[in-house]
Amino acid sequence: MKVAILHEMLIKKGWAEKVVEKFMRIFPEAPIYTLIYDENKVWDIFPASKVKVANITQKVYKWTKNQRFCLPFMSMAIESFDFSEYDVVLCSSSWFAHWAITKPETKFIVYYHSPSWYLWHQTNEYKKMIWFDKWLKWYFLNKLFLKFRIWDYIASKRVDIPLIASKVAQKRIIKYYKRNDSKVLYPPVDTKSFMEKTKEYNSKDYYITISALTEWKKVDLIIDKFNKMPDKKLKIVWVWNQEENLKKLVKWNNIEFVWYKSWEDLFKIVWESIWWIFTWVEDFWIAIVECMAAWKAIFGISEWWIKETVLEWITWEFYNNIDWSDFIEKFKIFDNNIKNNVYNEENIKNNALRFSEEEFENKIKEIVYN
Numbered sequence: 001m002k003v004a005i006l007h008e009m010l011i012k013k014g015w016a017e018k019v020v021e022k023f024m025r026i027f028p029e030a031p032i033y034t035l036i037y038d039e040n041k042v043w044d045i046f047p048a049s050k051v052k053v054a055n056i057t058q059k060v061y062k063w064t065k066n067q068r069f070c071l072p073f074m075s076m077a078i079e080s081f082d083f084s085e086y087d088v089v090l091c092s093s094s095w096f097a098h099w100a101i102t103k104p105e106t107k108f109i110v111y112y113h114s115p116s117w118y119l120w121h122q123t124n125e126y127k128k129m130i131w132f133d134k135w136l137k138w139y140f141l142n143k144l145f146l147k148f149r150i151w152d153y154i155a156s157k158r159v160d161i162p163l164i165a166s167k168v169a170q171k172r173i174i175k176y177y178k179r180n181d182s183k184v185l186y187p188p189v190d191t192k193s194f195m196e197k198t199k200e201y202n203s204k205d206y207y208i209t210i211s212a213l214t215e216w217k218k219v220d221l222i223i224d225k226f227n228k229m230p231d232k233k234l235k236i237v238w239v240w241n242q243e244e245n246l247k248k249l250v251k252w253n254n255i256e257f258v259w260y261k262s263w264e265d266l267f268k269i270v271w272e273s274i275w276w277i278f279t280w281v282e283d284f285w286i287a288i289v290e291c292m293a294a295w296k297a298i299f300g301i302s303e304w305w306i307k308e309t310v311l312e313w314i315t316w317e318f319y320n321n322i323d324w325s326d327f328i329e330k331f332k333i334f335d336n337n338i339k340n341n342v343y344n345e346e347n348i349k350n351n352a353l354r355f356s357e358e359e360f361e362n363k364i365k366e367i368v369y370n
Helices: 015-025 056-062 067-079 125-128 136-155 169-175 191-196 220-229 243-247 263-271 285-293 328-339 347-355 357-369
Strands: 003-010 030-035 049-052 087-091 107-110 163-164 206-212 233-235 256-257 276-278 298-301 316-319
Touching: 003 015, 015 087, 015 285, 030 056, 030 067, 049 056, 056 067, 056 233, 056 276, 067 136, 107 357, 125 276, 136 169, 163 169, 169 243, 191 263, 191 285, 191 347, 206 263, 220 233, 220 243, 220 256, 233 263, 276 285, 285 298, 285 347, 298 328, 316 328, 347 357
Parallel strands: 003 030, 003 087, 030 049, 087 107, 107 163, 206 233, 206 276, 233 256, 276 298, 298 316
Antiparallel strands: none
């Protein structure tokens, strides 16, 4: 059986890329198709010898160094891939990857992280984020997004087996694609690695948040809250295009931006933290489960999929207001609970085990081979 793996972009080591990495380990002979590839950033996980890249989007990305400029060309690029020699195409899709065309006899399995945020449920927020008030952008992007939504809907009908990363994202599959046959399969989490050395490290006096530094993730709001609590130390773990802008918002030396060169570096940052702060809305966030596997309780907003993966007051504490008005009040309660050992480490760890890599691998093999 010949298998091909497909993913939109390989330009960072994020959690969607962890799903692709797991696909690669399950099917080590399978090539990986992608629209954009940055070898300097991901070579150690996705070597160039394994990757097949679409020419047009790769050229645009090399010229501009910005994936947004590739948007107008992505539909053409994804449909240009020839999968005729494969029995199975296993696709990881957050944007365009599920637009691929396969032959009727090729099994097309799509693992949806979500239908595209910026085309559907977050489209208005996305337009504001990219200065949509400019007249030319308004005209151009409205036409482009309308065409993309039509293509996106049509492409969803070509998928043989739709899988989805969470129950809340499954509701969008039903609403936007009118498909009632998707199966929820939570992403694979390397719980073993995060559990292995937990007892070898002592927690230090800092909290962490792990987030790509983009407009979506609301890192500016967490900086604002920690500016008002200069006695609390925060490490923001990640890099991305808003890093310099966010650094300018920091008023005290209690906030530090850090990066990791390897997963081992990330493990160490997590192990030595007090606990983790989750400050935005996602469909599923693997980092949360990783931190629970490291026996860390979580603090975050009471929204959407979060209650699928955590147990309130056992592995998690919430603030409730979407405007963040109760963040500091609830944070101080949680901080005090941590110091008084309110959250049971075994309960936190056992909850994380529900999302192990083994569970994911067994389900994927069953779907592909059966």
